[in-house]
Amino acid sequence: MAPVIQAETLRKTYRIRQQRPGLGHALRALVRPDWIERAALDGISFNIEQGAIAGLMGANGAGKSTLIKLLVGIMPRDGGTLTVAGLDPFRQRRHYVQRIGVVFGQRSNLLWDLSVVESFELHRAVFGVTRADYERRLAELTELFELGELLHQPARTLSLGQTMRCAVAQVLLQQPDILFLDEPTIGLDVVSVERLGQALKRLNAAFDTTIVITSHDLAVIEDICTQVILLEDGRILFDGTAHAAVERYGRYRRLRFVFPPGADIEAAATFLQGRGVAVTIDGPELCGVVDAEAGMVGICAALVDEMTRRHALAEFFVEKPSLKEVILHAYR
Template identity: 40%
Template sequence: MDQVIQVKDLRKDFKSHSSRPGLKGAFRDLFNRNYSIISAVKDISFEVKQGEMVGYIGENGAGKSTSIKMLTGILTPTDGTVTVNGMNPHKEREKFVRSIGVVFGQRSQLWWDIAVQESFKLLKKVYNVSDEDYEAHMTHVIDSLDIGPLLDKPVRKLSLGQRMRCELAAALLHNPPLLFLDEPTIGLDVLVKLKIRNFLKEINEKYKTTILLTTHDLTDIEALCERVIMLDEGQIIYDGKLANLRSNWGEGKQIEFQFAEEVTKDELSPLMKELDAEWTPGERKNVWVANVVNEEHVISEVIGRVVAAHRITDVKIHEISTEEIIRNIYEEGVVDGKIY
């Protein structure tokens, strides 16, 4: 099966109660409530192939969680069709959940007061995994995530990073072909994030595990995903390669100047005359950033003019970050559900 996820015109509406003002309004609401329909997901369509690692991103309230819940069978769509691993998630739920793994950063599937390995044994029974398959697969998972020393500890005694590694192992206990990750690295330190990212790359290469990753940490997306799906107000505004998004929206460079003494934007702006560039304040004192087009003569001219006019102690040239690109798109580039 080439297409692991097939979504066509998927829609989810919620009925919302709106209260009338005042005591009289509250009394009327007891007998006759006012309702309005809110569309959290608006007729989205996309497909995900086997072995893909896709970043599913958007601002809070964009419809990510609602659509993920429909993909995992938790919510029933108002309209449209969803096929995941060849099944209808909410109609074939018992069979379907055996074919996916899910990790929610804010929720646990491990039992809080018992040892991690006891949770694994219970999940082994739930998923009907044989002893041979468990040993062959989980030995590799436990070693790769470095959770062997944690197996005898109760979940409640684990740090956040330790628990998330155990959660990931639990989601992969039955070696599912599809893995849903919702904020899997939230609140984790750099070393734990790196370990989880490397492990996800490894299982993707070894088992062709398809991964749909929802996160606000765009460094996870950059490290793992070639393709991104962006949502805004319940609609898909971009579905394509991350590299194309960068080339279309991230063509500029950022030149960071550390000045020897305090300067103002009014003093710096005249230096940009006839150049396609603008100034923004840096995060540190006496630091200003020149946002310029990625052309050698412009970059050289900006640096030359600034050095000639002011004393500087440091200068750095940065690519525009993916986070900056995404923020610019949401602030400036979305009209009628499309990126312009």
């Protein structure tokens, strides 16, 4: 089966007006402005299969939002080819929008003073969903997204997490083939992130809906995505499963030291940093991710040995790090 999304040497360049300091430059720029070009997507190629949950990841400015804008058809590409569900998202936008659901961050189409179900009714009318399809779909989505009594509340009374679940359910009313979510987890607490993630998984399992999601919350990507595309400076650094990403960066190990009450964890952290280990402190625990490509056992053993001699430890563990840790380490 052909992939539902196919991108070949996809390119997007922004023209940026240069403003040099000084009155002379400002006056000259009025007559002959200085432009430079910046490639936000530098000829990237990838496929996404029908029924995948694909996570787009990358640091700020990596090109995730630009890619989502090309995928949903609100911006033209400058080069390469892009086919989604057999259509060109930008050139065939009128047909295309019927096939996709899009939620950008916290911009929902729920109307503030109306109850959620009233906003859903308006959406039904705009997208021409038949009454019978709407009733069936509403029942399915109420269960999948745990909407229950939220449906009868005015949108302004919902929490951020509840708003996001309702906003996503709303765009699913017209049963799109593909759902695009740009940073849906911003501002959500961990419980809301988990609830949204589980709802998306249920949706995907029940209807084989392809989902493309960008998030800085790597835990959500690791939990729900079947494919991870990692962007850096407009290029693809990694494209594969979350599991493969961990395997690829499998040479990393997490050293986790647990300290007794009153221990000087900061001093221990400084010591590890001095050995080139990236560390985080969480309560009585100090974690360091070690790049131990060659001689993994020896490097970990030497660090543990030095730590036990210098500091009073309650326990220590050598573990495989999460996707989040290895990616963050790879960025450094």
